[in-house]
Amino acid sequence: xxxxxxxxxxxxxxxxxxxxxxxxxxxxxxxxxxxxxxxxxxxxxxxxxxxxxxxxxxxxxxxxxxxxxxxxxxxxxxxxxxxxxxxxxxxxxxxxxxxxxxxxxxxxxxxxxxxxxxxxxxxxxxxxxxxxxxxxxxxxxxxxxxxxxxxxxxxxxxxxxxxxxxxxxxxxxxxxxxxxxxxxxxxxxxxxxxxxxxxxxxxxxxxxxxxxxxxxxxxxxxxxxxxxxxxxxxxxxxxxxxxxxxxxxxxxxxxxxxxxxxxxxxxxxxxxxxxxxxxxxxxxxxxxxxxxxxxxxxxxxxxxxxxxxxxxxxxxxxxxxxxxxxxxxxxxxxxxxxxxxxxxxxxxxxxxxxxxxxxxxxxxxxxxxxxxxxxxxxxxxxxxxxxxxxxxxxxxxxxxxxxxxxxxxxxxxxxxxxxxxxxxxxxxxxxxxxxxxxx
Amino acid sequence: xxxxxxxxxxxxxxxxxxxxxxxxxxxxxxxxxxxxxxxxxxxxxxxxxxxxxxxxxxxxxxxxxxxxxxxxxxxxxxxxxxxxxxxxxxxxxxxxxxxxxxxxxxxxxxxxxxxxxxxxxxxxxxxxxxxxxxxxxxxxxxxxxxxxxxxxxxxxxxxxxxxxxxxxxxxxxxxxxxxxxxxxxxxxxxxxxxxxxxxxxxxxxxxxxxxxxxxxxxxxxxxxxxxxxxxxxxxxxxxxxxxxxxxxxxxxxxxxxxxxxxxxxxxxxxxxxxxxxxxxxxxxxxxxxxxxxxxxxxxxxxxxxxxxxxxxxxxxxxxxxxxxxxxxxxxxxxxxxxxxxxxxxxxxxxxxxxxxxxxxxxxxxxxxxxxxxxxxxxxxxxxxxxxxxxxxxxxxxxxxxxxxxxxxxxxxxxxxxxxxxxxxxxxxxxxxxxxxxxx
Numbered sequence: 039x040x041x042x043x044x045x046x047x048x049x050x051x052x053x054x055x056x057x058x059x060x061x062x063x064x065x066x067x068x069x070x071x072x073x074x075x076x077x078x079x080x081x082x083x084x085x086x087x088x089x090x091x092x093x094x095x096x097x098x099x100x101x102x103x104x105x106x107x108x109x110x111x112x113x114x115x116x117x118x119x120x121x122x123x124x125x126x127x128x129x130x131x132x133x134x135x136x137x138x139x140x141x142x143x144x145x146x147x148x149x150x151x152x153x154x155x156x157x158x159x160x161x162x163x164x165x166x167x168x169x170x171x172x173x174x175x176x177x178x179x180x181x182x183x184x185x186x187x188x189x190x191x192x193x194x195x196x197x198x199x200x201x202x203x204x205x206x207x208x209x210x211x212x213x214x215x216x217x218x219x220x221x222x223x224x225x226x227x228x229x230x231x232x233x234x235x236x237x238x239x240x241x242x243x244x245x246x247x248x249x250x251x252x253x254x255x256x257x258x259x260x261x262x263x264x265x266x267x268x269x270x271x272x273x274x275x276x277x278x279x280x281x282x283x284x285x286x287x288x289x290x291x292x293x294x295x296x297x298x299x300x301x302x303x304x305x306x307x308x309x310x311x312x313x314x315x316x317x318x319x320x321x322x323x324x325x326x327x328x329x330x331x332x333x334x335x336x337x338x339x340x341x342x343x344x345x346x347x348x349x350x351x352x353x354x355x356x357x358x359x360x361x362x363x364x365x366x367x368x369x370x371x372x373x374x375x376x377x378x379x380x381x382x383x384x385x386x387x388x389x390x391x392x393x394x395x396x397x398x399x400x401x402x403x404x405x406x407x408x409x410x411x412x413x414x415x416x417x418x419x420x421x422x423x424x425x426x427x428x429x430x431x432x433x434x435x436x437x438x439x440x441x442x443x444x445x446x447x448x449x450x451x452x453x454x455x456x457x458x459x460x461x462x463x464x465x466x467x468x469x470x471x472x473x474x475x476x477x
Numbered sequence: 478x479x480x481x482x483x484x485x486x487x488x489x490x491x492x493x494x495x496x497x498x499x500x501x502x503x504x505x506x507x508x509x510x511x512x513x514x515x516x517x518x519x520x521x522x523x524x525x526x527x528x529x530x531x532x533x534x535x536x537x538x539x540x541x542x543x544x545x546x547x548x549x550x551x552x553x554x555x556x557x558x559x560x561x562x563x564x565x566x567x568x569x570x571x572x573x574x575x576x577x578x579x580x581x582x583x584x585x586x587x588x589x590x591x592x593x594x595x596x597x598x599x600x601x602x603x604x605x606x607x608x609x610x611x612x613x614x615x616x617x618x619x620x621x622x623x624x625x626x627x628x629x630x631x632x633x634x635x636x637x638x639x640x641x642x643x644x645x646x647x648x649x650x651x652x653x654x655x656x657x658x659x660x661x662x663x664x665x666x667x668x669x670x671x672x673x674x675x676x677x678x679x680x681x682x683x684x685x686x687x688x689x690x691x692x693x694x695x696x697x698x699x700x701x702x703x704x705x706x707x708x709x710x711x712x713x714x715x716x717x718x719x720x721x722x723x724x725x726x727x728x729x730x731x732x733x734x735x736x737x738x739x740x741x742x743x744x745x746x747x748x749x750x751x752x753x754x755x756x757x758x759x760x761x762x763x764x765x766x767x768x769x770x771x772x773x774x775x776x777x778x779x780x781x782x783x784x785x786x787x788x789x790x791x792x793x794x795x796x797x798x799x800x801x802x803x804x805x806x807x808x809x810x811x812x813x814x815x816x817x818x819x820x821x822x823x824x825x826x827x828x829x830x831x832x833x834x835x836x837x838x839x840x841x842x843x844x845x846x847x848x849x850x851x852x853x854x855x856x857x858x859x860x861x862x863x864x865x866x867x868x869x870x871x872x873x874x875x876x877x878x879x880x881x882x883x884x885x886x887x888x889x890x891x892x893x894x895x896x897x898x899x900x901x902x903x904x905x906x907x908x909x910x911x912x913x914x915x916x
Contacts, residue, residue, distance in 0.1 A: 041711055058711045058879065059677075060677060060877055061877075076677070077677075077679070078630075078677060078678065078679045078680075104876050104877040105877045106877045106878060106879050106880075108711075134848075134879060134880055135848060135849065135850075135874070135877050135878045135879065135880075136877075137875070137876045137877035138875045138876060141876055142876075160672075160676075161672045161673075161675045161676040161873055162676075162876060164673075164676035164677070164678070165676055165677045169676075170676075170677065170678065173632045173633075173634065173678065174632060176633065177627070177631075177632050177633040180633055181623060181627060181633075184620060184623065188616070188620060191517075192616075193612045193613060193616050194612075194615065194616040194619055194620075195612065195906050196686065196703045196888070196905075196906055197906055197907065198686075198701055198906070198907045198909050199638070199686050199688075199701060200651075200688070200700065200701050200909050200914060201914065202914030202915045203915075212639075212653050212654065212655065212660075213653070213654045214651050214652070214653050214654075214662070215651065215652045215653075215654075216651065216690075216700075216914065217690070217692065217911050219914070221651075221914055223653070230906070230907065233599075233600045233916070234600075234603075234906075236600045237599075237600040237601075237603035237604055237608075237609075238498075238499060238515070238516075238517060238603070238604045238609065239517065239603070239609065239612065240516070240517045241517075246685060246686065247635065247637075247638050247685065247686065249638075249639070251655075251656070253656065261639070261655075262637055262638060262639050264635045272480055272497045272547075409573075409574060410574065411574075430915055430916040431916075433916075434600055435574070436576070436577045437543050437576045437577060437580055437581075437601060438499055438500075438543040438544045438545045438574050438575075438576035439545060439574045440497065440545050440573060440574065441545075441573055441574075449635070466635075467634050467635055467636055467637070467669070468636065468637045468669065470637050470639050472656050475639060475640065475641030475655065475658070475660055476641045476642075476869055477672070477869040477870075477872075
């Protein structure tokens, strides 16, 4: 007998079905037993008249919550049942997996334990409807990104995560024992997606893990996260990259809204707004002026940069002035950007770069890259890098390389912003931080 | 002016266009110069009458092959031109990036240097049309997998690659310095996709990197590769997983054939066959008998296993008897499978497992998993594992877990088989092996 998903039971009234799922709750009454069975698609009430089979009734009495059951029975209309006005009259029961009691974490409880404890028992925490919904939404979101990329002629790549030398800087690198030598975990696919530009691929994307040995414990940082990266050739400036990005996000939000607007409101209390394009753009110099006017004082030690508090203040300003959740912070000073960002020809102190701030959180960093070998080499020297470990990268630009740019976007940061989650640890399958490598 | 892709020039006859790409070749004649420009979509001849602008003619004379150019000009029909019967009459030229000469690897050369040398200069090797085509085909193939998964209710996950303890066995693990402790690179998402089953996700997939500290130097092994993994709940046996897999591969091959059959024939000399379903299934016991009849002697040290030579012999048998490139080798002995494979209830010496062999190469390993905690624990002990490092995994099965199964497929192995490539190093963006961490 084929399994019927609980969500499809209204189409099976009067029929015999097989349903499978977790025992959400059991009400064991004098003459009747009511089992609420939960599968990925929903919940249903299963009813059993104890006198029909006292032995089976006794077996049901012994069932523990969260046990996995296979039940066959007949679907009947029952208007007084809250769950869809129907119930399944139990005929047979198979216990696929009996849950131990007590549960270390009860996914049906009203009051949740601490986040840290929930992460310890993440697989039980994940049985809660909002968490299940989270991953369905993320699945749609990622697929929408890929659809958009494919519609625009992009090629997918999987760049290596094991590197023979440091990618961007020596800091925040994880070191790997690699046979009798050392390797490093890639901090981003940056060098490799640029390699694809030198290879003439013109447009590439990658969704994959990114590793940062960052010891910070904020609600926005992880030591391993999923990056959405792209790079495109034959751009005129970073403006082309921003235009591509905002149109893509508009498309992605639309796809998510079409499919999940109701679930997002139900589980996260968020009315999903599809952001209008273009997004506001604020050059850094102007941002500093705005912060002054708004009465926000930037910390002196981060000269040329804007701290998270400043980003939030700017976000409030943008919300007020432009009625928008997103804005681009553009043209960052050369002093706070990596060596491979292209400088403005007429303002070498500024780069053709941008961050995308969403609801006050930075979710994207992007730029036009410097593709001219002699200038790139000079910029690396100016930043005090030793050339030998990055020569393999510098070589990409010696034999013809198109002008290009791109960005990296943090998947969990975007999901966190979209669903108004307070902590990135709730916006990832399994969180990794300086103190957490389990489960 | 917007850029026109070279492939779109036939729709622009008589118009002024901007084209951008690599200088494939230059023929510098007495009165005329002919530049072949190459972009991702194709090649076109650009003509320049030297007397029109002797200064520009001199600049063109100095151009090196593989330099990146922006050219504007008028598209004219010219039936004697082999490349599409048209040419672009050059009006302006901008050198975006002048290539150094000589090139360490000439992507237009007829004779290729050694594979190892090509990997050193992979970005130049990638400019060759078959390599570009390879990644376009792979992009379609991966997207087809995801389409199929989404059509069948799967959720996408990104499981952590940094683990606090070993995943499957202690062997072939890469160790990472993780702040003041040690981490390990995941050898597969096995434990985590099973965690998603315990979480009630029912159906999940992941495409991501997999790390194996395998010191072998064969044409099929890499220390880092892209795995396509899936897991599905509420199966009856491994047969459900095989059925899902063969239908999915049928769909994927169809999508690739629709889009790339001509390119695959042109660049790889392969007439792509969409495999018919069902694929033949051969239980291991029968396979051993077939090998005996075929006169193939299995090496004595791999008792219960079948070596690559045996797999190739069986593939020839299947090709001859069933006219098929694929077959499932099923019901492997317990002695050669990991502890979490489910055993046959009536034959505890055999597992509910399979490999998928394609053109003689193993590309998939799959099984129904043991989801019953006490049995799983016993099986781990029987395999001599210490329970402490895997207790977090064993815990997944203590609080209700649906019966489930799944598989892992190697992306490069599938591409290698599909395109008849002799070596997996040509079937990956950047190869990683015991001796290779660069570029």
